[in-house]
Amino acid sequence: VQHILVPVAAGLGDGVLLFLVAGGLTLIFGVMGILNFAHGGYFMLGAFLGYTIAGGRALPAPVELGEITLAALVVGAVGIVSERLVFRQLYKLSPMNSLLGTYSLLLIMEGAAQQVWGPNPLAQQQAPQLAGGFDVAGTRIPTYNVVLVAIGLLTVVFLQWLLWGTAFGRQARAVAEDRAMAGMLGVNAVRVSVIVLFVGTFLAGLGGALAAPMFGVTPDLAATFIIQAFAVVVVGGLGSIWGSLWAALLLGLVDAFAVSFVPSLSQVALYVTMFLVLVLRPRGLLGRPDAI
């Protein structure tokens, strides 16, 4: 049991962070049709803002969760500004050009972060209540990983409600289906895009702020996480939120089990899994043309 529980806890925690980035990425692609390469930049920004708001200090757990939420909200606001300044210019471009445009935005965000926070890795202290772990069947489970999984589940429930239980969700799905037709039917596609970008970048910022106490915060995080997030989106199926969730958890677990049982394959396990999924199911796990 011990040999199984350890990689399960690590893989699920990693998977949730991946999902928070990939979920927003696939949401933006599903509704706006933009492959947002800059999305890793919002993750990085969330990590830096989390560090800055907390001042790097260990805060009590409720205060830390509040600080993380505040950082994510600020990142969401930056997302709205980005929509106004950058993304609105990309809607009419080809997917390749919009990809290049968002890649440029990623580089700008990395450079700006280095100017503001410097190139040295920063470390956010963990809340004392969340820094430890507890034992299950003789296996140490990190408390923070359990918090991450809980936040991941709450996020899924929230997105499910937002997209399938609200008027906004109906409008977003309509825009995803046919932007022009939705506009003719009275849906304000620009407003929908702004909200979608806010939600998507909020999720990335949330992931970054949650990740800040786990490792060194550097501008490199932007590029590191976007590559893995794209792998998740491809495996889950482009535009599918649920696909992203299952793919993120699958890839997180595959990576953790590979490290534990076949370390020599740990660096390729993620990509081998991606290859196998695409061979067996080219659209990804839950990919279909109308998926959100």
Added chain:
Amino acid sequence: LIVVSVALVACGGSSQPQGSTSSGPPIKIGFLDTMTGSLGAVGQATQDGAQIAVDEINARGGVNGSKLELETKDEQANATATTQAMRDFASEGVQIVVGFTSSADCLAAIPIAQQNNMVIVSAACADRSLQTTKFSKNFFSIAVNTDEMTAAAAQYAKDKLSDVKTWNNLSYDYVTGHDYWTGFQNEMKKRDSSVQFNKSVFFPLTETQVTPYITSLLSGVPGDKSQGLFLSTFGGGTIAVARQGQPYDLFNKFKVILNVGGGEDVSAAIGASGGPITYIHDYYWTAYKGSINDSLVKQFQSRPKQGPQTDGPHTWVYQGYTAIHVVADAIAKAKKSDGQGVMNTLPGMHFQSAKGDISFRKEDHMMIQPATVFTCQGASSAVGFTCPTTDVIQPSTFTPPANPTTS
């Protein structure tokens, strides 16, 4: 004689007082280092040290009547950018270049130096091949190289940690990471045949989620604090290990965590909650006594800090500072400031540095110098850590024999 000696040492060696005024044209020294990107802190701190040395030397009248001028270019941790910058220096008539973060970039720069009679005095290039298979008469390095570092770590383990008979490894999964662990094992076996090697885990340089690697490591460790951990990570990787190791009480599972590759910048980043890490590194500012070290520390503390936020000069600052003083001493001795003159003068030359007497070995240009040990842990100080224990390992106990194979 004593008064004269003290005065000379206080002035930082033979390069310093050449008169109170300078009359000749300035001597341009190229400074090529990684000033931007994730390794930008290295170049910025090295430049800080180099500038302290230039200001110090110029305040005393310069060298041979000429003031020193640093001309900075960005290495970008990139061989192509390095090569271009070296060509630019050559076309501008700059024949002495100091700095460099990456050994790969040093290797890329050497052919340009050879073609143009330039001399390179690297601050941080530490790959052993630079003194063996890739040896060049145009190249010198201030850094303790990878072989020396692992030998110094083994020597310290034998001398001061003799009750640790089993060692484990957690390192980055790249060539230098593997070289460090292999080198440490070989050097330990030479010194103590009873030492055992237990669990070894490598993780990718860019990995952020290191929990599975930590649990894999701990699955083979008894956790009774009888064994040691050899850790050759640096920067964000060490922070991730410290943070994600907290729930597993990682640092308390070992009697000692011995780190090569990192430094107090890591303890500064980990902050108050960090457990003790014993670093084997080039330099730590409280480990050395003497007027040159005192001067470096005083000037560092009086200037705005670049790079890691530490109370005293980081190794990179020391390396930049020493590289300039070494060059200035060589110019003063050669009485000329061209690349060839400095290149011919440096081999076998002794210098008074912040670490005491150091020299470039004639055969392979390896710097004969002490290595430094310091143990840091989190504290509620302004910088978030303290390093109360330091030690110095003398070069006679770890420096390998000369073996250059290329010139």
